[in-house]
Amino acid sequence: MNLTIIRALLEDARQQVLDNRVFRLLVILTMVPILMTFVVAFREDALVVLWGFEPIYYADLIQSFGGGSIGDPSGIREQFIQTFQSLIVNFFAGSLGVIFCIAATAFFMPRVLEKGAADTLFSKPVSRFAILFSRYIAGLLFIAGIGGVLVLGMFFGFGLRSGYWDAGFLWGAVTLVYLFGLMHAFSICVAVLTRSSTAAILLTVVLFFIAGRVHWGWETIQYIQHSEMAVLMRESRQGATDDAEKLGSADEEDEQEGFLALMLGSVKVLHYTLPKTRDARIITDKLRRALTNDDFEWKSADGELVIQSAPRGFLIDTESRGELEADGVRWIPMSPKDAKEAELCIRRYPRPQVERGISKSLRPQTGRALAKELKQELEEQPTTVVQPTLKNLSYGGVRMTRVAWGAQGDHSVLSHQRLIFHFDQWIYEIDIVMSEGDTMLAARGAQPLQEFLSPQNMTLGSERHLGQDEWYRQQFGWTSPWRYNIFFSLASSLAFASLMLTIAWLRLSRIDF
Amino acid sequence: MLPGMGADETILRVRGLKKTFKTGFLGRSGFQALAGVDLEVGRGQVFGLLGPNGAGKTTMIKILLDLVRDYEGQAEIFGLPPSHALSRRKVGYLPEAHRMPTYLTGWQVMMLFGMLAGKPRKDIEKRAAALLDRVGMLRDSKRKVREYSKGMQQRLGLAQALVHDPQLILLDEPTDGVDPVGRKVIRDMVTEAKQAGCTIFINSHLLNEVELVCDRVVILNKGLILSQGSIEDLTPNADATMFDLAREVPDMEQLLAGIGTGYRAMGRGFELVVDDAGLDATIDRLRSSGHTIRGISRRRRTLEESFINLVEDSSGGGQA
Structure with a gap:
């Protein structure tokens, strides 16, 4: 031809x-x-x-x-x-x-x-x-x-x-x-x-x-079988199931389980055979992120915290990567002349249990209480040259408390900000440090920080609190295991x-x- | 140049061609359309393919064009089997009851089918304009095919069959739905194509049309060739003798009473079946009664008569 x-x-x-x-x-x-x-x-x-x-x-x-x-x-x-x-x-x-x-x-x-x-x-x-x-x-x-x-x-x-x-x-x-x-x-x-x-x-x-x-x-089957949320729900129901078994309806349940297994098997076979049309939308999003270089910047090992992109003008300090509970994850300025003392760091630690209320019962500590404690400590420290201030903020529905102070650094006075908040069983701290008079963050205003802390950029509780759609969206990726892999989805659909x-x-x- | 194409070689050849169409539930029964056909067609001939409905004419053409597969026997066009796409490169085909793509204009149809035959666009453009003009469709060539009448579509169909300058042209009922003027144009185009060295295969029920343009005729019935040869071979002299007179004679049948059989008036003359003695007697009687004889000739059978006789004989005289 x-x-x-x-x-x-x-x-x-x-x-x-x-x-x-x-x-x-x-x-x-x-x-x-x-x-x-x-x-x-x-x-x-x-x-x-x-x-x-x-x-x-x-x-x-x-x-x-x-x-x-x-x-x-x-x-x-x-x-x-x-x-x-x-x-x-x-x-x-x-x-x-x-x-x-x-x-x-x-x-x-x-x-x-x-x-x-x-x-x-x-x-x-x-x-x-x-x-x-x-x-x-x-x-x-x-x-x-x-x-x-x-x-x-x-x-x-x-x-x-x-x-x-x-x-x-x-x-x-x-x-x-x-x-x-x-x-x-x-x-x-x-x-x-x-x-x-x-x-x-x-x-x-x-x-x-x-x-x-x-x-x-x-997707539903996968979500039920593999998502953290579903695992927790299953565990909580386990006791009730055990009780039911004791009541002696085992034969009926065997029949139900056989039918269920058949249904699940059929869905799986059909899924792997038929074109995966629902994946198309997610593939678009993933491609979109890939094209705009918008894939996530950093994700904690447990998936609780996902940072989509670095703060503007910063890049991740590779030495600190993945150590959220230790030294924290640190971003340093891209420009070497700014790299002297400025940084942005996120760390977390388990919420301490403290006696609270009239009953003096043990309850997890709040971020705001810890911020107050920090303020008091800073007020007593001799290196504090600018007295700390406290301010309540809200980013993407998460209430934070910001402590801002000035401290003497090696070369100049450093401006510190620490945003403290609690989420689930964790206390999170976000430290922002820059030289006094450094125009890097100040001249650009609060916009880069706002962008960094926006819910579009920083997602908390991303694994545990995800619904089915969001959970699958997170599993589905270019390097995921084959059943959640984009290439497998494309290849099997094209086949x-x-x-x-x-x-x-x-x-x-x-x-x- | 296609393989095996010399000046005098065979353009089309079939040997023992058989085809049975499966019918019924799961194809358990079948209908035999071709029962072993042998045929050979050389360059520059106009071939008429005749036969009653269901004789296997269209099936044979479709096998040659690879439109029908799974046949028995051998079929070749330009020395290649029909399954070889190249064998169709120099073939123009006008199917019966064809349907051109209605979303195209007449001009686009010509371009599409010309280019599908592998001809460069520039060559097609020149030839398309000439052909559309020849069939009287140039003025309407920018209109969509869906706006064409049946006759216009037929003219366009013929033009598209010729657009890539084919060497073998297969026409299935080419004059179907075409007015007398259009038929004349088609006949002329067939003659011109023949003069240009093309081989033309015409499948038609209009036997007088076939008689006018064809050199050779093949008559098929029930999947077999009943007869083939030139028009002269297939239209032998009939028994009747035709007498042409100077003027019409109203009581001629009475005048010739007792001589010959099968009297039939024909304009100023008549037709009569007579032997040699009867011929002399007829001439004597006409002359004695003062009539002027302008001509006497032995009448040939028409193609239609020959066709019907052959088909009826092969069907046991029962059907046409």
């Missing part, structure tokens, strides 16, 4: 897509969210509709939806934009859009196989596989056209109107093509086997839902698509037109 034939097949695929009414309708529909990104500006504190015509403050918006007040407004704009992007690309395009596209492209292959059309096309010196594959490509062009317009339009809309240039968002279009590619392979297979557009649409939509549900079921196309080709090669 020469280049001319390939060009002809691609051109034919392009014409088929461009002539499709549903395609044109979907392109028009994609203009709606694109226009929104041009009409609405996402400013730091508010949405501005129609170039200042109507500002809507994020705080008001959240409260109108029943949310609480925003303690820390940093990162709220990004949250709003990313939520909007996710709503459009993941929900509308990734589910409804894909179903529309399945319906719109399902007739591509059956129409080729119709009597009269097939005779003309297959009598040309082109292999049947090439024609089959060209119809597959036509479907991909279909979704790529719509997805490309949507994602590029929104990308430029956010960039030009809101100054939010997020190249990682462009992965959304690739993921849409990937997701649809999996479904379209199945649609082509059904179309060749049945020569019916209706059968192709119905069965593909059914597969789309089943694959999603099976994968969700498998499914390849199998469908192979079945279609084998059937097609045996058809007498």
Whole structure:
């Protein structure tokens, strides 16, 4: 097959897509969210509709939806934009859009196989596989056209109107093509086997839902079996189960367990066989992070504390990595001239038990109480040249107490800040040290610190308190064990698509037109 | 140049070609479309493929184009088996009841099928314009195929079959749905293609059309070749003698009473089945009654008559 034939097949695929009414309708529909990104500006504190015509403050918006007040407004704009992007690309395009596209492209292959059309096309010196594959490509062009317009339009809309240039968002279009590619392979297979557009649409939509549900079921099984939360819940229920066994319903439970094992086994087999459509959204996020270099900066061994990115202008001190309970995790300035005395350090230790209240019962110590103790100690120390002050702060719903003081360093007076808070059974301390008059942090204002402590950047209790979705999202990665591995997900899903196309080709090669 | 293509060599060859289509539940029963066909077609011939419905004509063409597989026997085009894509490179095909892609314009159809045959776009553009003009479709070539009438689609179909300058043209009911003027154009194009050295295979039920353009004819029935040869071979002289007179005679049948059989008036003349003595007697009677004889000839059988006779004989006289 020469280049001319390939060009002809691609051109034919392009014409088929461009002539499709549903395609044109979907392109028009994609203009709606694109226009929104041009009409609405996402400013730091508010949405501005129609170039200042109507500002809507994020705080008001959240409260109108029943949310609480925003303690820390940093990162709220990004949250709003990313939520909007996710709503459009993941929900509308990734589910409804894909179903529309399945319906719109399902007739591509059956129409080729119709009597009269097939005779003309297959009598040309082109292999049947090439024609089959060209119809597959036509479907991909279909979704790529719509997805490309949507994602590029929104990308430029956010960039030009809101100054939010997020190249990682462009992965959304690739993921849409990937997701649809999996479904379209199945649609082509059904179309060749049945020569019916209706059968192709119905069965593909059914597969789309089943694959999603099976994968969700498998995630649930994994979550129940392996997440810390579920382990704790199981342990707490263990006693009740033991009691039930003593009551003598063992036979009935054996039957139930047999059925359950069968169900679990079926879900697992189906999960590993079917395309993992639910993973597509997470893969997009992971790719987005990879592109924007936004993978997490540091994570504690127990997964309780995750830092997404280093404080601006700092990099992690590799010598301190992973020692949260000892010397702490330390970030030092990137610039060598600033590296003399400035640093940012996080450490933690178990909450001490102290007698509290009238009953004098032992209770875990609070961060605020420890901050007060620190203030008293500092006031008595001779090296303290600037008297300590105490201030309560809240970052991402975590209440902290900040102690700020000045102390004599080797070369100059050092400005200290220590943020102390308790979380679960731990006391956390965040130390920020800089030379007095050092412009590094001061000149940039509190913004870098706010960003560092924002819930988007610093996540606490990330393993234990995660729901199923978040837990799976954390397990799923490029270097995870094979069942949670992105490469395995991609490879097994693509293997499914390849199998469908192979079945279609084998059937097609045996058809007498 | 395709393998095995000399000046006088065989373009198309089938030997003992058999094909049974599986039918019924799980393909347990079958229908034999071809029961062992042998055929050889050389360069520059216009071949008529005739036969009643279900005779196996289209099946044979489709086997040659690799549209039908799993056959028995041998089939070759340009010395290559049909499964070889290259064998179809120099073949133009107009299927019966074809459907061109409705999302394309006439011009795009020409480009698509020309390029699918492996011809460069520039070559196709030149030839497409000329062919569309020839079939009277150039003016409508920018319209979508879905807007075409049946006749227009047929003209476009013929143009696309020729767009890549094929050396073997297979036409299945080429004049189906085409007006008389269009038929004349198609006939002329077939003649021109023949003069250019193409081999043309025509499958048609319009036997007078076949008679007008074909050099050789193959008649198939029930998957077997009943007869093949030139038009002259298949349309031998009939028993009847035709008399052409100077003027019409109303009571001619009475005048010729007792001579010959099968009298049939034909314009100013008539047709009569007579032996040599009867011929002399007829001439004598006409002359004696003052009629001027302008011509006497032995009538040939029409292709249709030969076809029906052959098919009825092979079917035991029961069906056509």
